[in-house]
Amino acid sequence: MKRAHIVQLMGFCLLIVQYFTVQAQDINLLFKEASNFERVQKENEALEKYKLVLTQDPANLKALVKATELSASIGGRQADKNNKRLFYETALSYAKRAWQADSNHADAAYAMAMIAGRMTDIETENKQIVAFVKDIKLYADKALTINPDHAKANYTLGKWHYEMVTLSGLKKAAVKLLYGGLPSGDLEKAIVHMEKCKTLEPYFALNYLDLAKAYKEARQPAKAIEVLNKLVKLPVRTGDDPAIKAEGAKMLEAIQ
Incomplete structure (x- = not known):
């Protein structure tokens, strides 16, 4: 009887190993298919593949960051403001999930910074605009603290510095009023960070x-x-x- 139980347990363990092996193979295949779609600029199709990864592994950081980037990219090309907002808000939800999955990973911090920048383009409430402006720098700084050679985090921080110097009248007034003064954007820092990004990527x-x-x-x-x-x-x-x-x-x- 004891021997029979051991055999049953071994068989159950083998089934579990096989299940996770198949699942890992499926995820690897989905990543490969998504990468192939990205290579030929089929971003909608690539995004669907990353979504499928997330149905199997909801906290997969790579898939969450990719889903953030692609949702933001597709959203940016939407002519309809409501569609653009929908894509951006979806991207923000993916970025938040990435941050929750691993807040000590530079990619997660970059994703939060990147989508915060996109949200400033569609947000109409001044307090929320300023909150996103703060988030851009907060999360870009965090990403570069973790990995100073993160290419897109360097770009994001460089863009933040550039925009603090060149803010439009409406945004500048909102930021001055609610930020407690205009943040010290620096063109030299903008150029340094974007030059570094150019070298890295x-x-x-x-x-x-x-x-x-x-x-x-x-x-x-x-x-x-x-x-x-x-x-x-x-x-x-x-x-x-x-x-x-x-x-x-x-x-x-x-x-x-």
Whole structure:
């Protein structure tokens, strides 16, 4: 009887091992399929694959961060404001889940900073705008404390510095009123962080565009032209890249 129980237990353990092995294989396959879709700029399809990963592993950090990025990217291209808000709020929920899954991982902090920046574009309530402005820097700083070489966190912090210098009148008034004064944005820091991002991730088109804008704002047109010339020659890697490259080409034409 004892022997029979041992055999049964061993059989049960084997079934558990097989189940988790199959599940791991399925997740690996989903990641591969998602990556292949991203490579050909099929972002909606890639996002669905990451969602499938999350049905099996709800706290999978990589899938949560990817879902954040893709939801934000797709949302940014929505002409309808309600659709844009829906995608951005969905991205924010993924970022919060990533943060809850591992708040000591640079990717989770970056995801929170990145989507906070997107939310400032659609938020209408001044207090909430300022809260998101604070979150951008808070989480970007956190990401870079964990990993100083996190490319997109460097970009995000650089963009924050740039925007604090170039805020539109409405946002600037809101931030001044509710932040307790305007945060000390610094163009030099913006350029340093975005230059570092360019070194770490040389195909990140958006970084080139904003770096060129920072150089232009800093009255360094030769540097802006140099960056824009590199931007227009970059390969298309994401669904946003064609529009980014087109904006860069237009900016280049205007500066030269």
